[in-house]
Amino acid sequence: QKEVEQDPGPLSVPEGAIVSLNCTYSNSAFQYFMWYRQYSRKGPELLMYTYSSGNKEDGRFTAQVDKSSKYISLFIRDSQPSDSATYLCAMRGGSSNTGKLIFGQGTTLQVKP
């Protein structure tokens, strides 16, 4: 069983839809949770960063962490065609002194005009 599970999709939605992307994990030591966005043939770029449990909002994006369920989510409101990309969740433990991240497989999202 992988430490981090993420449905690879693809997920196709119409423009303006609310998108929900999710990851589950098994290691209760994870404390830092990230979402990266990766456009086709580009490197991943950090989108959202959350420490421990709770919500974080940035414009149209909201990241949620539920440590009791070992479940994290990324919500995209009013989705745009420019949001079409692969979204990778990543996480690491709080005591890590190497900064190593564990990544999900990535979910491919297509937003249709």
Add this chain to the structure above:
Amino acid sequence: NAGVTQTPKFRVLKTGQSMTLLCAQDMNHEYMYWYRQDPGMGLRLIHYSVGEGTTAKGEVPDGYNVSRLKKQNFLLGLESAAPSQTSVYFCASSYVAGVGKTQYFGPGTRLLVL
């Protein structure tokens, strides 16, 4: 700032050939990482370095070697390339691990081994 850069962008190798991928960062980051990305597998850590002159194995280190002679550079070597090493390789860097510190990625190197 250029951020994280990778050289070359694309390369074709024959089985058994060797090559070195170069990663450079101008953010004065201590930590650097090499990943490979394959369809359905996500990003897998090959090797990493927590400072100049130090390296360590990641999740999939076999068939690769690395060196970090200068803080800003992290080299990934393939001594004898195999078709299984066909992949997209990403380098990343970060400040020392801590709250708010995360990894910045380069644009990737696409490698095809025939």
